Amino acid sequence: xxxxRNILVGVDLTQIDEISAEHIPAPSREAVKQAIxxxxxxxxxxxxxxxxxxxxxxxSEATAAAExxxxxxxxxxxxxxxxxxxxxxxxxxxxxxxxxAGKNWVEMIRQVVRTGHDLxxxxxxxxxxxxQFLFGSTGMKLLRYCPCPVWLTKxxxxxxxxxxxxxxxxxxxxxxxxxxLELGIxxxxxxxxxxxxxxxxxxxxxxxxxxxxxxxxxxxxxxAEKLEQATQRLHEQLIQTDHRTLTWGTQQHVVDGPAHKxxxxxxxxxxxxxxxxxTVARGGIxxxxxxxxxxxxxxxxxxxxxxxxxxxxxxxxAPD
Numbered sequence: 001x002x003x004x005r006n007i008l009v010g011v012d013l014t015q016i017d018e019i020s021a022e023h024i025p026a027p028s029r030e031a032v033k034q035a036i037x038x039x040x041x042x043x044x045x046x047x048x049x050x051x052x053x054x055x056x057x058x059x060s061e062a063t064a065a066a067e068x069x070x071x072x073x074x075x076x077x078x079x080x081x082x083x084x085x086x087x088x089x090x091x092x093x094x095x096x097x098x099x100x101a102g103k104n105w106v107e108m109i110r111q112v113v114r115t116g117h118d119l120x121x122x123x124x125x126x127x128x129x130x131x132q133f134l135f136g137s138t139g140m141k142l143l144r145y146c147p148c149p150v151w152l153t154k155x156x157x158x159x160x161x162x163x164x165x166x167x168x169x170x171x172x173x174x175x176x177x178x179x180x181l182e183l184g185i186x187x188x189x190x191x192x193x194x195x196x197x198x199x200x201x202x203x204x205x206x207x208x209x210x211x212x213x214x215x216x217x218x219x220x221x222x223x224a225e226k227l228e229q230a231t232q233r234l235h236e237q238l239i240q241t242d243h244r245t246l247t248w249g250t251q252q253h254v255v256d257g258p259a260h261k262x263x264x265x266x267x268x269x270x271x272x273x274x275x276x277x278x279t280v281a282r283g284g285i286x287x288x289x290x291x292x293x294x295x296x297x298x299x300x301x302x303x304x305x306x307x308x309x310x311x312x313x314x315x316x317x318a319p320d
Contacts, residue, residue, distance in 0.1 A: 009035040010122035019076040027123025039093035046095040051104040105141035113319040121151045147315040154304045165193040168272040176278030176310045184276040185241040195250040200262040260296040276306045
């Protein structure tokens with residue numbers, strides 16, 4: 001996380017009746033809190049962005065549409081941003097506010113492309129019937145289309161600064177998995193967290209389905225071989241990081257099973273506060289495709305998420 005210098009923070013003002021700094025929704029307050037903390041840790045500048053819909057406006061003319069909003073509305077949003085900038089300044093963090101018109105996720109990504117933000121922080125909003133936090137449409141669109149890392153925060157993250165956080169890093173051993181690992185380790189140096197590094201293989205079940213007549217001992221021998229190979233590759237990824245500097249060290253887990261199920265089980269087992277993972281396994285693919293594992297996993301996770309893309313990920317959202 002040390003590399004983040006230009007952070008975009010989503011401040012959702014569309015779900016409240018009165019626009020004021022005191023009435024910011026809890027998910028956005030959480031995003032603001034974490035952004036100010038991170039900005040203070042790494043010396044990053046923050047941009048607080050609020051997006052409001054203007055009837056009949058062309059999304060390609062977002063700035064002009066924002067300027068034609070009623071003066072009272074512009075003033076109310078400006079006051080919210082001024083207060084947030086003041087809060088950041090009290091922590092020694094440089095910040096500014098920006099109001100645009102259009103679809104929230106589209107305008108946030110356009111801001112990333114125009115200004116070169118290296119991290120987007122936004123809050124989650126919805127709960128399902130069992131109390132898990134789900135990513136609303138804005139969060140899912142950011143995960144699919146945003147070219148830079150996206151941190152979706154869950155309310156309550158780091159409320160107790162004396163509590164040791166549990167961070168789960170899921171790697172598929174690809175280059176983007178290495179990125180997630182390096183990002184997580186650098187974050188651990190700031191958060192002083194416990195780390196679980198997870199990789200899954202899907203060998204055992206698939207082999208059984210394809211070759212039902214294979215003797216059990218051969219299946220188990222092949223499974224053990226795959227696990228050993230994956231464990232060695234995970235170790236090779238880990239030694240390229242500064243993991244030895246972590247106070248609590250790391251626990252490495254290589255298990256057999258479908259990746260999305262294994263990750264969900266690990267989140268529950270280790271009571272993870274944050275999941276860090278790559279959303280696609282290869283670069284050069286268009287935005288909107290985030291991989292089978294991510295598509296199955298993301299609507300169901302109950303913790304905060306920091307997601308990264310390959311360095312050559314192709315963003316389909318034009319800056320204008």
